[in-house]
Amino acid sequence: xxxxxxxxxxxxxxxxxxxxxxxxxxxxxxxxxxxxxxxxxxxxxxxxxxxxxxxxxxxxxxxxxxxxxxxxxxxxxxxxxxxxxxxxxxxxxxxxxxxxxxxxxxxxxxxxxxxxxxxxxxxxx
Numbered sequence: 001x002x003x004x005x006x007x008x009x010x011x012x013x014x015x016x017x018x019x020x021x022x023x024x025x026x027x028x029x030x031x032x033x034x035x036x037x038x039x040x041x042x043x044x045x046x047x048x049x050x051x052x053x054x055x056x057x058x059x060x061x062x063x064x065x066x067x068x069x070x071x072x073x074x075x076x077x078x079x080x081x082x083x084x085x086x087x088x089x090x091x092x093x094x095x096x097x098x099x100x101x102x103x104x105x106x107x108x109x110x111x112x113x114x115x116x117x118x119x120x121x122x123x124x125x
Contacts, residue, residue: 042083043108046096048119053097056082061125064101064111066118076114077107079125096120 045064047053056062064077084100099122103111114120 039105040102041105041108043080043101043103043111044098045101045111045120046098046115047122048096049121050088050095050097052122053085053099054088055124056085056099056122058082058084062099062101062122063125064114065121065123066114067121068118073121076110076120077101077103080107 047064048067060082061079062077062082063075064080065073066076067073080101080103082099083102086098086100088097089095101111111120
């Protein structure tokens with residue numbers, strides 16, 4: 001009889017979840033993933049006015065504005081950081097000047113798209 005009583009106690013402890021089981025069932029903190037990091041990429045952008053680009057220095061912040069014919073100008077990138085201002089290309093003439101901006105990947109795509117159909121300008125922030 002004592003054997004059956006002992007088995008009943010062990011079964012009850014296992015059913016309820018003895019001390020080890022309770023420790024493993026401690027309340028869990030919900031997993032929170034860290035906020036998505038914004039990945040910056042280098043975006044080379046041709047600005048229509050080369051003289052304006054010569055005013056820029058790495059670390060400056062600029063807004064990039066696209067001017068399309070027949071439409072109002074629109075801001076394509078706001079507060080973009082100037083990463084590099086390459087030396088002027090000889091023989092380019094009135095082709096503008098290149099500037100490399102550090103922007104989120106989606107903004108880089110928007111800049112590429114706008115640069116193919118619009119003249120781009122910058123304003124210092």
